[in-house]
Amino acid sequence: AQTVTQSQPEMSVQEAETVTLSCTYDTSESDYYLFWYKQPPSRQMILVIRQEAYKQQNATENRFSVNFQKAAKSFSLKISDSQLGDAAMYFCASMDSNYQLIWGAGTKLIIKP
Amino acid sequence: DAGVTQSPTHLIKTRGQQVTLRCSPKSGHDTVSWYQQALGQGPQFIFQYYEEEERQRGNFPDRFSGHQFPNYSSELNVNALLLGDSALYLCASSLGLASYEQYFGPGTRLTVT
Numbered sequence: 001a002q003t004v005t006q007s008q009p010e011m012s013v014q015e016a017e018t019v020t021l022s023c024t025y026d027t028s029e030s031d032y033y034l035f036w037y038k039q040p041p042s043r044q045m046i047l048v049i050r051q052e053a054y055k056q057q058n059a060t061e062n063r064f065s066v067n068f069q070k071a072a073k074s075f076s077l078k079i080s081d082s083q084l085g086d087a088a089m090y091f092c093a094s095m096d097s098n099y100q101l102i103w104g105a106g107t108k109l110i111i112k113p
Numbered sequence: 114d115a116g117v118t119q120s121p122t123h124l125i126k127t128r129g130q131q132v133t134l135r136c137s138p139k140s141g142h143d144t145v146s147w148y149q150q151a152l153g154q155g156p157q158f159i160f161q162y163y164e165e166e167e168r169q170r171g172n173f174p175d176r177f178s179g180h181q182f183p184n185y186s187s188e189l190n191v192n193a194l195l196l197g198d199s200a201l202y203l204c205a206s207s208l209g210l211a212s213y214e215q216y217f218g219p220g221t222r223l224t225v226t
Binding site: 004033037042043044045046047050091093095098099100101102103104105106 | 146148153154155156157158161169171201203205207210211212213214215217218219220222
């Protein structure tokens with residue numbers, strides 16, 4: 001069974017600075033997807049970025065980028081130029097061959113003005 | 114283009130009662146998945162519906178059941194409520210079973226007293 005671990009319950013960063021959120025996962029499958037979701041106080045899960053395991057190139061979406069280390073089973077999220085609107089819970093998730101999402105416990109990101 | 118909607122937003126029930134939560138998928142989507150998110154945790158997969166049938170199920174007891182209607186909307190039913198059923202229930206929709214793109218609704222907050 002797949003597992004996803006987020007070891008940072010909470011992170012804080014100064015506005016306009018860069019922060020990295022950590023995630024490790026375990027899977028026996030060769031083909032899978034990895035995701036970072038954002039959950040603001042409104043509770044709705046919003047997809048931040050997605051990475052296909054077969055792609056070696058790290059995914060990037062504007063200020064958000066990932067560092068995907070397949071051999072180490074590591075999938076960290078880097079947020080550049082942090083903004084107040086980035087404050088939220090961030091969840092790392094993996095998707096197996098059943099297309100079910102397996103989630104980490106989340107990291108609360110605090111942005112200091 | 115309407116996104117995923119869920120009702121009610123929140124509700125309070127007593128132990129032993131039954132509850133029904135509702136979800137309307139994003140326009141054009143035909144698959145609905147349900148997740149339970151306990152306070153301070155990541156979501157856990159409950160089950161998935163496609164073509165009005167339960168296709169996959171997570172590790173949840175039979176007290177949790179569902180239904181999908183011809184218009185692709187879905188219901189989650191929980192019988193004999195326990196205090197531990199208090200959680201945010203998230204609905205996600207996608208196009209087809211083999212899709213990595215899941216769109217989430219705002220959730221229903223269930224409190225069992």
